[in-house]
Amino acid sequence: MTSADPERAGAEVGGAGALVLAIETSCDDTSVAVLEHGTRLRSHLIAAQDVHRLYGGVVPELASRAHLELLPALVERALVEAEVTTGELTGLAVTHAPGLVGSLVVGVAFAKAWAMALELPLVGVNHIEAHLHSSSLEHGDSPWPAVALVVSGGHTELVEVRGLGEYRWLGATLDDAAGEAYDKVAKRLGLGFPGGPILDRLAAQGRADAFDLPRPMLDRPGLDFSFSGLKTAVGNLLRPRGEPPYPDALVRDVAASFQAAVVGSLVAKCARALDQTGARALSLGGGVACNRQLRNDLEALCGPRGVALRVPSPRLCADNAAMIAWVGARRLERGERAGADLDAAASLEDSGLPIG
Ligand code: KG4
Ligand code: ZN
Numbered sequence: 001m002t003s004a005d006p007e008r009a010g011a012e013v014g015g016a017g018a019l020v021l022a023i024e025t026s027c028d029d030t031s032v033a034v035l036e037h038g039t040r041l042r043s044h045l046i047a048a049q050d051v052h053r054l055y056g057g058v059v060p061e062l063a064s065r066a067h068l069e070l071l072p073a074l075v076e077r078a079l080v081e082a083e084v085t086t087g088e089l090t091g092l093a094v095t096h097a098p099g100l101v102g103s104l105v106v107g108v109a110f111a112k113a114w115a116m117a118l119e120l121p122l123v124g125v126n127h128i129e130a131h132l133h134s135s136s137l138e139h140g141d142s143p144w145p146a147v148a149l150v151v152s153g154g155h156t157e158l159v160e161v162r163g164l165g166e167y168r169w170l171g172a173t174l175d176d177a178a179g180e181a182y183d184k185v186a187k188r189l190g191l192g193f194p195g196g197p198i199l200d201r202l203a204a205q206g207r208a209d210a211f212d213l214p215r216p217m218l219d220r221p222g223l224d225f226s227f228s229g230l231k232t233a234v235g236n237l238l239r240p241r242g243e244p245p246y247p248d249a250l251v252r253d254v255a256a257s258f259q260a261a262v263v264g265s266l267v268a269k270c271a272r273a274l275d276q277t278g279a280r281a282l283s284l285g286g287g288v289a290c291n292r293q294l295r296n297d298l299e300a301l302c303g304p305r306g307v308a309l310r311v312p313s314p315r316l317c318a319d320n321a322a323m324i325a326w327v328g329a330r331r332l333e334r335g336e337r338a339g340a341d342l343d344a345a346a347s348l349e350d351s352g353l354p355i356g
Helices: 050-054 060-082 101-118 125-131 179-189 195-203 228-241 248-277 292-305 321-333
Strands: 019-024 029-036 038-049 091-097 122-126 146-151 156-162 166-172 279-287 308-311
Touching: 019 060, 029 060, 029 166, 029 321, 038 060, 038 321, 050 060, 060 101, 060 125, 060 179, 060 321, 091 101, 091 321, 101 122, 122 125, 122 321, 125 146, 125 156, 125 279, 125 321, 146 248, 146 292, 156 248, 166 228, 166 248, 179 228, 195 248, 195 292, 248 292, 279 292, 292 308
Parallel strands: 019 091, 091 122, 146 279, 279 308
Antiparallel strands: 019 029, 029 038, 146 156, 156 166
């Protein structure tokens, strides 16, 4: 190992990254993890806030209040399950951006208080950066260069990754995120929240060619995405049929046609990104990375090209503290430290990553 080998740095040390407690509260999942030597998850808890299902979407005020209530008990529980005392911890990591600012503030304030009380080094972790690397916990270090696709309820980002902190933004959505499109189309169909898993299941039983929906941005060069036109097209085809509930067969066909359009555009842009970068690996992250069609179609894309497809298990696709711990351990090892001025930042543009 050399000091220029940051991917391994967290794994072979007795420094600040050796036993890290990480906190994630950027959206509606409260999550805490304890990670040893940058690789071994000693504990990992995710409390999903199902209360948002009552409202068909995440309600920020309810999310931050739930984080406040859940976090102290989750941290305690994570330490118990990891069989670690606070005195054994070597560092703390917390998501500080991007996300819902009221939710982020809860995690950041908690982590700062703990860092001060326990006299532990603290690092702020970028949530999107953590998604870029979330396959590494299960798949090990990635070969570089890699392309990472982060697809969630708030983000659709395509990034060339050449190592920790070495990113080149290739594309992003110009409007709705892929998961947001799933959630909105599911709502229009009279289905529950979050819509992605429901539409994924229904799509498998429908006809993907039943409706000719637009494949957004495929006719244009570049690696950006757009999903709001697709959502509108679904609305237009349903309008003459009135309001939900719709016949089951119609819902299944809309689900299948919609999914074919979303996945088709994600896969086509991944193919372009692999061509342009000569990447040796494609890593997925974000809740939409759970999608079965997306996984299957990317497997078919990557296999013949000899590109390693790195898909995290569902628990590590969605928002989780394990990925925060992975990045946090390595940043702590590099000597990075957050001061008392560590603040939450809501937008990706203000979060310190090289977007654009
Ligand atoms: O990463 P995540 O848990 O939370 C954030 O948005 O940050 O992603 C949630 C999103 C939701 O929009 C949900 O509908 C979508 O991921 N999702 C899926 C699937 N599972 C979750 N979308 C398509 N297919 C799925 N199987
Ligand atoms: Zn996320």
